[in-house]
Amino acid sequence: MREDELDxxxxxxxxxxxxxxxxxxxxxxWSPALEQCLAAAYSGSxxxxxxxxxxxxxxxxARRPEDLRVLDEQRLLNPDWLQRPEMVGYVCYTDRFxxxxxxxxxxxxxxxxLNVGYLHLMPLLMPREGENxxxxxxxxxxxxxxxxxxxxxxxxxxxxxxxxxxxxxVDLVLNHVAQEHEWxxxxxxxxxxxxxxxxxxxxxxxxxxxxxxxxxxxxxFAPGNFTFDDALQRWVWTTFNSYQWDVNWANPDxxxxxxxxxxxxxxxGVEVLRLDAIAFIWKQLGTTCQNLPTVxxxxxxxxxAARIVAPALAFKAEAIVAPDDLIHYLGTGRHTxxxxxxAYHNTLMVQLWSSLASRDARLAETALRRLPAKPTSTTWGTxxxxxxxxxxxxxxxxxxxxxxxxxxxxxxxxDFYSGEFPGSFARGLVFQANPATGDRRISGSLAxxxxxxxxxxxxxxxxISFAVxxxxxxxxxxxxxxxxxxxxxGDELGLPNDDGFAADPAxxxxxxxxxxxxxxxxxxxxxxxxxxxxxxxxxxxxxxxxGVRRRTPQLHASVESTVLPSPDHRVLLVLRQHPLGPVVxxxxxxxxEVWIPAGTxxxxxxxxxxxxxxxxxxxxxxxxxxLWPLQAAWFVAPPV
Numbered sequence: 001m002r003e004d005e006l007d008x009x010x011x012x013x014x015x016x017x018x019x020x021x022x023x024x025x026x027x028x029x030w031s032p033a034l035e036q037c038l039a040a041a042y043s044g045s046x047x048x049x050x051x052x053x054x055x056x057x058x059x060x061x062a063r064r065p066e067d068l069r070v071l072d073e074q075r076l077l078n079p080d081w082l083q084r085p086e087m088v089g090y091v092c093y094t095d096r097f098x099x100x101x102x103x104x105x106x107x108x109x110x111x112x113x114l115n116v117g118y119l120h121l122m123p124l125l126m127p128r129e130g131e132n133x134x135x136x137x138x139x140x141x142x143x144x145x146x147x148x149x150x151x152x153x154x155x156x157x158x159x160x161x162x163x164x165x166x167x168x169x170v171d172l173v174l175n176h177v178a179q180e181h182e183w184x185x186x187x188x189x190x191x192x193x194x195x196x197x198x199x200x201x202x203x204x205x206x207x208x209x210x211x212x213x214x215x216x217x218x219x220x221f222a223p224g225n226f227t228f229d230d231a232l233q234r235w236v237w238t239t240f241n242s243y244q245w246d247v248n249w250a251n252p253d254x255x256x257x258x259x260x261x262x263x264x265x266x267x268x269g270v271e272v273l274r275l276d277a278i279a280f281i282w283k284q285l286g287t288t289c290q291n292l293p294t295v296x297x298x299x300x301x302x303x304x305a306a307r308i309v310a311p312a313l314a315f316k317a318e319a320i321v322a323p324d325d326l327i328h329y330l331g332t333g334r335h336t337x338x339x340x341x342x343a344y345h346n347t348l349m350v351q352l353w354s355s356l357a358s359r360d361a362r363l364a365e366t367a368l369r370r371l372p373a374k375p376t377s378t379t380w381g382t383x384x385x386x387x388x389x390x391x392x393x394x395x396x397x398x399x400x401x402x403x404x405x406x407x408x409x410x411x412x413x414x415d416f417y418s419g420e421f422p423g424s425f426a427r428g429l430v431f432q433a434n435p436a437t438g439d440r441r442i443s444g445s446l447a448x449x450x451x452x453x454x455x456x457x458x459x460x461x462x463x464i465s466f467a468v469x470x471x472x473x474x475x476x477x478x479x480x481x482x483x484x485x486x487x488x489x490g491d492e493l494g495l496p497n498d499d500g501f502a503a504d505p506a507x508x509x510x511x512x513x514x515x516x517x518x519x520x521x522x523x524x525x526x527x528x529x530x531x532x533x534x535x536x537x538x539x540x541x542x543x544x545x546x547g548v549r550r551r552t553p554q555l556h557a558s559v560e561s562t563v564l565p566s567p568d569h570r571v572l573l574v575l576r577q578h579p580l581g582p583v584v585x586x587x588x589x590x591x592x593e594v595w596i597p598a599g600t601x602x603x604x605x606x607x608x609x610x611x612x613x614x615x616x617x618x619x620x621x622x623x624x625x626x627l628w629p630l631q632a633a634w635f636v637a638p639p640v
Contacts, residue, residue: 006054013058019069023061023308027054030304033338037301041282041294042252049252053305056256060263060309068269071162071312082118082272082314082342082484083379083557086550089118089169091386092489094148096518097121101149101157108164110524114492115546118484119161120169120274122387124148128178128243131506134387134516136171136276137178137244141261151268158269167271169316174258175277176244179229179236183257184245188231197257199237199248199283201226206285207235213288214239219434239280239289249281249298259305266310275299275340278329279319291325299329300338314341316381322393323347323371330378337375345380347371348481350393352384352474354409355589356450357416357426361572363409367398368563379557380483384474385449385491389431389441389512390417407438414440417449425451425467427497429511445498445515446471446491447538453496456534464534466591468494469630472541473587476613476632479549480585482557482576487542490517493524494538548612554578554636561585568594571627575604584609584635588627595624601635609635 006027014020035050042049064072075081090111098104101124111119123135126143135145144154158168177183186194201207207226214225217240226235227242237246247254262273282294299315306313317329317340326346331339351364374380392413396406415421417428418440428444447453450470455463471494478485501513527536549555559578566573570590576583582604588594601609602620609618612634618625627633 009054009058013062019061023058026308026311027057030308034301034304034308036334037297037304038252038255040297041250041301042255045252049255052252052256053259056260056263057305057308060260060267063267064309065267065269067159067162068267068310068312071271072310075312079377080556080558085552085555086115087117087484088115088479088546088549089120089381089484089486090114090116090489091120091122091383091486092519093122093387093516094124096516097489098519100147101144101153104157105160107519107521108160108166111166112164114487114543115550116487117165118167118169118272118486120272120486123171123173124154125171125173128180131241131243131509132178133241133244134510134512136173137176137241138173139178139180140182141172142264154270155268158271162269168269169272169274170265170270171276171318172258172262172265172273173276174247175280176238176240176246179243179245181245183247188229193253195232196251197247197254198245200229200232200234202234204235207237209285210283210289213286215288215290216434218432219436237283240277246280246283249294250283255298255301259302262302262306262313263309266306266313271312272314272316272342274316274318276318278317278340279321279325291319291321291328293328296328296331296335296339299340300331300335303338303340316340316342317344319343320346320388320391320393323367323395327372327374330374332372337377340378342379342381342484344386345382345481345483346393348380348478349383350390352477353390353417353449354392354394354413355572355587356470356474357413357421357424359590360569361566361587361589362402362569363394363398363404364572365563365566366401367395368561370398373560376558376560380481381486382478382481382483383486383488384478385446385488385515386486387488387512387516389443391439391441411438411440414442417442417444425454425463427451427453429497429514431511443511443514445495445517446474446488447494448497448515450474452494452534452538456496466630468534468537468541471538472545473589473630473632475542476545476634477572477585477587479545480555480574480576480583480632480634482555482559482561484557485549489519490515492539492542493520493527493535495520495535545613548634552583552612552634552636554580554583567597567600570594571596573600581605581637586627586631586633586635588629588631591629593629594627596627597624598622601625605635605637608638610638611635 126140127135128139183197227238279290282292283289319329329343355361355364392410399406416424417426427448428442431441431443433440452467455467497514498517502508507513562575564573572587574585598620
C-alpha cells in the first residue's frame with residue numbers, strides 16, 4: 001500500500017490529531033513483522049488479508065478508551081511490567097471465588113494481602129450449555145457466562161482492578177469453538193463461507209491418514225480426533241471433545257475473526273490473554289499437528305496487530321509441551337521475543353513434584369540445566385498447581401542421564417501421587433489413564449498431593465509440619481525462579497481435595513474438579529483470628545515469601561536462573577547472576593537436615609551471606625552449614 005493511501009485511511013478513521021500520529025508510528029513499527037508472518041500462512045491472499053487487518057486495527061484504535069490509551073503509554077515506557085519481582089499472580093474461577101464478576105470487588109482485600117498484581121479468572125466467556133470442558137467450549141466470544149455477569153460487568157471490573165494496579169487475565173480459546181457456536185450453526189445451514197471455518201471431511205479417508213500420527217488428548221472420554229456430524233453428514237476435526245470443533249487457521253477469515261475478538265477484549269480492559277490450546281492451531285498431514293512453525297508465525301502476527309492498537313495487552317501461551325518445543329512460544333530465531341510475552345514453565349512444575357516424591361533433585365538439575373535461555377524480554381509463568389491435571393512430562397534422555405528409566409519414573413510418580421506407592425504422603429486421583437502409552441495423569445489439590453490432608457486426618461503434628469513445609473518449599477521455588485508466580489486459589493489456605501465434586505452431574509465424569517473448590521471465606525476470616533492452625537501457617541508462610549520476593553530486585557525475570565551442580569542429591573541449587581549481586585537459592589527436598597559446604601555459597605557471595613527468607617546471616621569462612629529438612633534458602637551478599 002502506498003504511503004498516501006495509508007494516510008488517507010488513517011485520517012478517515014482517526015482524524016489528524018495525536019491518535020492518528022500514534023497509529024501511524026505503530027503501524028510502521030509492527031507492520032513489517034505482521035506482513036512477514038502473514039505471508040508464511042496466507043501467501044496466496046496476503047494483500048487482501050493485510051488490508052483487512054489494517055481496517056480492523058483502525059476501527060479498534062478509534063474505539064480505544066482514553067484511560068487505556070494512557071495505560072498503553074505507561075506499558076511502552078515500562079515494558080518489563082510482567083518481569084518485575086513485585087508481580088504476583090492469582091488464578092481462580094469467578095463463581096468459586098466470588099460468585100460473580102461484580103463480587104470480585106468484595107474480596108480485593110484478600111488479593112491485596114497477597115500483593116496480587118495479576119488476576120487470572122478462569123474461562124468466563126459464554127460456553128455451551130451442559131458439558132463444556134470446564135468452560136473451554138466457547139459458544140459466544142462476545143458474551144460473558146450469564147451467571148457471572150455481562151460484558152459491562154467485565155469492563156467495570158477491569159476498571160476497578162486497574163485502580164488497584166491489578167491486571168485482568170482472560171482465557172481465549174483459539175483452537176476450537178463449541179459446536180453450538182454461530183459459525184458452526186451457519187456451516188450446518190449450508191453457508192460455504194462458514195463451512196470453510198472448520199476442517200471437515202466427507203469420509204474417513206483423510207481422517208484416518210491424520211490419525212496415524214495424532215495423539216489423543218482425552219483417551220478416556222474423547223478417543224480419536226474426528227467426530228461424525230449428522231447435520232453436516234461429514235467428519236469434523238475435534239481434537240479435544242466431540243462438541244469442540246477445531247477451526248481452520250489456514251483460512252485467513254479465521255485469523256481476522258480472532259483478531260477482532262482480541263481487539264475487542266483489549267478495548268474492554270483485559271490486559272493479558274491466555275492463548276488456550278495454541279499449540280494445536282495449525283494442521284499438517286504426517287505430523288502430530290502440534291507445535292508446528294506456522295503456529296509461531298500466526299501468534300506473532302496476532303501480537304503485532306494487537307500492539308498497533310493496544311500495546312498494554314500481553315499474550316500468555318498455554319503450551320504444555322516438551323521443553324524443546326516450549327521455548328519457541330517465547331520466540332527463537334527471527335521470532336525471538338516476538339511470539340508470546342509469557343509461557344507456562346511446565347518443566348519446573350513437573351520437576352518440583354518429581355523431586356518431592358523421590359527426595360532427589362538430580363533429575364530436576366539435569367532437566368532444568370538443559371533448557372535453552374528464554375528471550376530476556378519475556379517471562380515465565382511459574383506454578384505449583386493449576387486448574388488442570390498434572391502430566392508427567394519427564395524426558396527419557398533426562399531420566400537416563402541420572403540412571404533412571406523414563407517410563408518407570410513416570411509410572412512411579414503416578415503411583416506416588418495417587419497414593420498407591422507404599423509410604424506415599426499424597427492423596428490424588430488418576431486422570432485419563434492411557435493403556436496404550438502407560439500415561440496416567442494426576443488430579444488433586446496441592447495440599448492433598450503434598451500430604452497435608454493425610455497429616456491433618458492423622459493428627460500427627462510432625463506430619464502436619466512436614467506437609468506445610470512442602471507447600472512452602474514449592475512456593476518458594478516458583479517465587480524465586482524469576483517470572484510471574486501463579487498462586488492457584490485455595491493453595492494459599494492449604495485446601496484439601498473437594499471430594500464432593502462427584503455429586504454434581506456436570507462434574508462427576510471429570511475428576512479435575514477435585515482440585516477446583518469453592519473459596520471458604522469463613523476459613524479466611526478464621527486464619528486472621530486464629531492463625532495457629534495449618535491453614536494459617538500456609539497463608540502466613542506464602543505471604544511472607546511474597547513479601548521477601550518483592551524486596552529482592554535480583555528476582556527480575558530478565559535474569560536467567562541457572563541450575564548448578566549440587567553438593568547433595570536432595571538439594572536443588574539455583575544461581576541468579578544479577579547486576580546488583582548474585583542470589584544463590586537452595587531447596588532441600590529431603591525430610592532430613594543436609595550439611596552444605598560453605599564454599600557453595602561463598603564462591604558467589606563472599607565471606608558472609610544473608611539468607612533472605614529467615615533473615616539469618618551465615619559465616620561462610622567455616623567448613624559447612626546446615627539446611628533444615630524441606631528448607632528453602634535464598635542467599636545474597638549483605639549490602640555494603
